[in-house]
Amino acid sequence: MYIYDQFDRQIINERVAQFRDQTQRYLAGEITDEQFLPLRLQNGLYIQRLAPMLRICIPYGTLNANQLRKLADITRKYDKGYAHFSTRQNIQLNWPKLEEVPDILADLATVEMHANQTSGNCIRNFTADQFSGVAQDEVEDARPWCEILRQWSTFHPEFAFLPRKFKIAICGSKRDRAAVAFHDIGLEIIKDSAGETAFKVFVGGGLGRTPVIGSMIHDCLPKQHVISYLDAILRVYNQLGRRDNKYKARIKILVKAMGAEAFKQKVEEEWQAIKDGPMTLTQDAVDHAFSFFQPPAYEAQDAAAAQSTLDDQRLSEARFAAWLSHNTVAHKQPGYAAVNVSLKETGVAPGDITAEQMEAVAALSEEFGFGEIRSTHEQNLVLPDVRKIDLFALWQKLDALRLASPVIGTLNDIICCPGGDYCALANAKSIPVAEAIQRRFDDLDYLYDLGEIELNISGCMNACGHHHIGHIGILGVDKKGQEFYQISLGGSQSNDAAIGKILGPSFAQDEVPEVISKLLETYVNNRTEEERFLDTYRRIGIEPFKERVYA
């Protein structure tokens, strides 16, 4: 993991002091609400329906045990003893007090954490594959690049008052687990013909009201130019992005209006002026960043013996077998696995975690790994380096903590925004819908038979729950003052990126589980042996689903 040096520490401490002063001036009436808005947003603070909401940054989803313990502490000291993992790998507190936020930020700074630029019209937290560094299909670890760019974007003086928020994701593996096509900028790490690291650059993707798949504007950007090229993109956007209408202010609208080719041309012009200047990365700087992400001290494992132990355990305990096949992921290192810690226990809002669970996971990360934890955009956690011979023991402990729901990658691994229970912008509640679906489909054999399905729920068209890119998407809509739900099919966040198609008229909340059931039946009746839900949908189209549901 990255470790702060004296410079990083100085910067973060100065930031806390700055926001403490701003908060005091606001409370003393010296700063207006309107002026305070961007200042607090860029320190993670939203004002919500019930209380302020503080979004704490987890840089590219990487945490250590002490940081997770500190988060647990903070939820107890300043909040109600729980928190919520977001779809951008961050964590949110739902009940902090405005006047205590500077203290929370100071507490976070003691463990090299912050809430910088987690909201507001600025460059947000970089997101990456939660399996970076351990994935078998990795081209190159995305984390050092995220760190290099985190530093570039932190308090970038030119880009703190953009037309709209700006989100960047980096994917370092063959299978895209970072949804690069749905970000303002998506970077895909590749190797050029000489074997050197380079980037494919996508711009103008996004969800929200107008979902758009990003356009590729560079197919092989040499690594040393990544900062100057991003600077050029942002400079074009900062000058030309629309500011007259906040719904048309994202870069996707600009790229669409100009055309990707013309946009690219503009970027090239800006880039030429700065390309070979001091922003050019040095090999030393790259090596320095990579030095923090070297493989930990793996022990040589007798992989065959570990496997045969696992096979025995699997046979003797069916619940373990289910967990093993759904919640663990293959690892680069022989004899090791990456483990998903499920935050999708039925009856708990997806992504919610209590202080006790945080502390327990922190301890498990030390007992069964190297004290590292990842957060995922599917709103789960990951223990990245578990010895296979320890999996059974780990499972027993997770199970006792209610963190072993064996549903990763299934229908019940629902991505869900806070919705009407917490969010002032919501058209409808989303958490109760997720729960009703999880209760309806609580038969694991049926869930497993359905295979890989992504179901995503947003409480309004801002799309925090990524409904557009769920294989099944559910969107809360307002129908004459009533909470209704529109369903879409066929979205995908992966390499085959696609935006879901709307099924038809929307449904009342209590109808939703039954509708989902009919969609699943249609799939089961039409699938071939190999097909996932998404594959069948793509082959037969939306009509058979429509017919079944609206018959």
Added chain:
Amino acid sequence: MPERIIKDGAIVEDNWQVVRELEGDLPSGNIIVPAQRWLDEKDALQARGNVAVWLASDQSPKILGDAINDFALIAVDFPAFADGRGFSYGRELREQHGFSGDLRAIGNFMRDQLAYLSRCGFNSFALQNSDLEAALQSLQNFSVHYQVSIDNPQPLFRARQG
């Protein structure tokens, strides 16, 4: 009438007067006219002398062409503090056009933006409705910076290895 502004890190009396109108009589003394007006009335304004220009937030410095370095002062207007286009114009003027005169922020920006503005090349600030003595502190918010900027020619990743 002289006005108190922040310039080069201190509070000073300043007698540049901002003209907002695109036509009509001009006051005497040092004036900062809309860039558009300067383009329209270039010859007359050059003959008058003591003229600077201000860029509106949708006017790139490029519209001034080769004349950029003839000005002793160029101002950038912030119609609302959330409109951040001027930050890019500042950097462009300094880095790409080599402008070395007085670069001034005018309009509706706020005290809490001074540090970023100054990093983007602004050295004078006609800050409204603020206690200027107190505002000077905001210029000092950060002593270390990650990125290249006008006041920081080496990014931190280079300085770290130095």
